[in-house]
Amino acid sequence: MNPLAEKYFRKSALPTIFCPGCGDGTVLHAMLRVIEKTGLENYAFVSGIGCSGWIPVYINTDVIHALHGRAIPVATGLALSMPDKKIVVFTGDGDCCGIGGNHLIHAARRNIDMTVVMINNYIYGMTGGQVSPSPPAGSKTKTSPYGNPERPFDAAALVQAAGAAFVARETAVAPLRLEKSLSAAIRHQGFSFMEVITQCPTQAGRNIFGDGKPQTIYHALKKAAVSQKDVPLESGQFRVGILHADLASPPYRPPLASARPI
């Protein structure tokens, strides 16, 4: 086992529930490397429902596994009651944009001091491959067998418009970039949002990418990710890196308990 896993894993919860080739484990490994540099005692984790909700469960520390879509409200309460902790929320694309979309934009508007890591695998993977708000238009899934007629959500642009001070996007197939952006997102004071595009070979691979091998999605994501800021995007491509960072934006501070209304 990797030495970091040996040090930080909750061994009783192993093996992980992730399918072979799932990118969630790579995100977990990147999180462990950030923890190794900053100290585990400074963190508290909140997760939603879905495959991605299991990422912090394997870290041997305090984790709240919240209701479907409601990870951010729980994390808001935690951030206000424990301001000295770094709150990291792990949530999926369906959990964050579909079911908990309202909570996401309001946490961004209030600039609550937390880091939201949205694992975007393009599909509701755990429940069997239903269409989520993020697959590209025309994607075939179990609930859109003739192609998805809807347009996808650009979650990074959404939270930036709602006032998030730090927005980044990375893929799980570039683990060093992922670690760097995750570290910057956690260091940021205030609401920071990270979209991590991962491979889901079991559901997205078989339905959207047409092949159940993780290698197919690995190469597709490597090809689609553009890190240069001035290169125009072609169809199917997306930009990775830190998309927006407003370091001067003040994080939410609750009013003092002594300051009572008249």
Add this chain to the structure above:
Amino acid sequence: MSVSIDSQQCKGCMLCVEECPKSALTPGETRGSRGYLMPRANNGKCVSCGLCALLCPDLAISIIKEGAGT
């Protein structure tokens, strides 16, 4: 320098084989304790860059550097 793959954790996704820039990892024929076919490490080719260990979704890979540790 060598790559050590934990047969208890490996799920045989073979992403490490794709990632390795030196082709030191190849699909193997032995099965791990979960019944998945595991990659085989050719330690003569390994330059211990660690890319496979960073990508491995099951954290099954550890890199042992010569002279490191005790």
